[in-house]
Amino acid sequence: MLGCIFQYFYTSFLRFWLKWLLRQLTGKCELQRICAGYKAAAGRTARAEYSLESSKSKLLRASVTAEEDAVEDYVEKIIKEKNVKEQKDPTFKKNLSICLLQITGYKNLYQCVEELRKEVFDCEKEEHENMLLKLWDLLMPSTKLESRVTKQWGDIGFQGDDPKTDFRGMGMLGLTNLVFFSENYTEASRQVLSHANHPKLGYSYAIVGINLTEMAYSLLKSGALKPHFYNCVEGRPQMKHFHQLYCYLAYEFNKFWIQEEPESIMEFNLYREKFHEKVKRLLLDPDVTLILKVDSTN
Structure with a gap:
């Protein structure tokens, strides 16, 4: 019970203020910190996925279900919404693109697997x-x-x-x-x-x-x-x-x-x-x- 209460408090209030404080201290949004702080693998992508799905921004939440040909467009919009200065963070765009391709790709893979599972042997x-x-x-x-x-x-x-x-x-x-x-x-x-x-x-x-x-x-x-x-x-x-x-x-x-x-x-x-x-x-x-x-x- 206490764990559930803390989780609710963290996701509803504490996480927002913690992100705001870290942005003020580092000059980088949470996604930038994730992409810069973790190697290109599950550690980075899983954290980026949680950040996107937990965001109050509809754009960021929607990005995790983007079609493959729309990923780059979402990345551009996220950069603009988060006011990321690409000159100061030149690797962010590429790293976020990889994360989004993996996240959306996993969801698409499940759909393809499900379709083949439902196909009856004839x-x-x-x-x-x-x-x-x-x-x-x-x-x-x-x-x-x-x-x-x-x-x-x-x-x-x-x-x-x-x-x-x-x-x-x-x-x-x-x-x-x-x-x-x-x-x-x-x-x-x-x-x-x-x-x-x-x-x-x-x-x-x-x-x-x-x-x-x-x-x-x-x-x-x-x-x-x-x-x-x-x-x-x-x-x-x-x-x-x-x-x-x-x-x-x-x-x-x-x-x-x-x-x-x-x-x-x-x-x-x-x-x-x-x-x-x-x-x-x-x-x-x-x-x-x-x-x-x-x-x-x-």
């Missing part, structure tokens, strides 16, 4: 079918698929004879992630599949992959992935960056599962949650970067 669409068959060819290059509907799909971790039913939760996002991993990290994905088919420590490769897509999606939706993307991408994160994050999760979960040695697949939810908590702890580090590093020794 076996009548040639594009969808070709992507599914491509997944098989990438993972099982020496084994021919006998037919479109077959028990063979179980060899790469689908539940039934027709994988289309397994994409209901994550839609085309789940399939796209699986194909991206197999196409861009072919040897690593085949290595993970071989581990998933282990007689004792095995798990359903494709089903777990779709489950990890849901994990990546929930982390993105909650904002937990902001430090990662703000550190990894200087500008607007794209769909490929989300797919790469999935690849990290798929590879690292496999390592985690093997190290933990669960008694059976019936304990999947328990270890899935333990892995989820591990990732969330990593994301609390402001310098975090969840980049896939393939272990050549495995």
Whole structure:
């Protein structure tokens, strides 16, 4: 209760006067101090985002939802509204532009991911079918698929004879992630599949992959992935960056599962949650970067 009261008092009164005092002492607005005082990474962008969203200025609050082609215009307007002298602070414009591209890019990335998640796998669409068959060819290059509907799909971790039913939760996002991993990290994905088919420590490769897509999606939706993307991408994160994050999760979960040695697949939810908590702890580090590093020794 006391914490809530202090937070209200700080955001409503104290923060305004503190900003005013620091402006008088330094001759710089809060955004200038942030852009000059922190390196180009999550620390700077997160603070700039809070400053913009907490501002009493409608212009500043609106800037965090700007379209990509409007970012520079917002930067110019912010410079004018905050009366920033560019001659005295020549790096401010560039630094603020990077922050805004990252902030608005994250929001746009979530929208793109959400759209792909809502896209239902349709076996009548040639594009969808070709992507599914491509997944098989990438993972099982020496084994021919006998037919479109077959028990063979179980060899790469689908539940039934027709994988289309397994994409209901994550839609085309789940399939796209699986194909991206197999196409861009072919040897690593085949290595993970071989581990998933282990007689004792095995798990359903494709089903777990779709489950990890849901994990990546929930982390993105909650904002937990902001430090990662703000550190990894200087500008607007794209769909490929989300797919790469999935690849990290798929590879690292496999390592985690093997190290933990669960008694059976019936304990999947328990270890899935333990892995989820591990990732969330990593994301609390402001310098975090969840980049896939393939272990050549495995």
